[in-house]
Amino acid sequence: MAKEVPALQPIELDCADEGLALEMARWLRHLRAERRLSPKTLEAYARDLRQCLTFLSQHWGRKVTLKGFAALEAPTSGPSWRCAAPTTLPGAR
Numbered sequence: 001m002a003k004e005v006p007a008l009q010p011i012e013l014d015c016a017d018e019g020l021a022l023e024m025a026r027w028l029r030h031l032r033a034e035r036r037l038s039p040k041t042l043e044a045y046a047r048d049l050r051q052c053l054t055f056l057s058q059h060w061g062r063k064v065t066l067k068g069f070a071a072l073e074a075p076t077s078g079p080s081w082r083c084a085a086p087t088t089l090p091g092a093r
Contacts (some may be wrong), residue, residue, distance in 0.1 A: 014057075016064045017063050019065065019066045020066045028046055056068075056069070
């Protein structure tokens with residue numbers, strides 16, 4: 001008999017909107033179920049992502065959205081990450 005999969009609940013984050021929190025929960029569930037990562041590894045990934053989102057939220061002065069998070073780009077050269085300024089992101093105030 002197959003186990004019933006519980007409904008996916010978004011992770012509560014003060015620094016991110018519900019859409020991004022739901023995607024974070026999906027990603028962590030995938031890592032647990034498909035990649036079979038250890039609970040301690042999942043805990044570390046979740047902690048690191050929360051810290052990153054908290055930083056971005058403070059830096060941008062508003063909650064991080066999925067669209068804003070997706071706008072982050074790795075640099076082609078140089079030591080730092082680039083991202084669009086909050087005022088240039090779609091839907092920014």
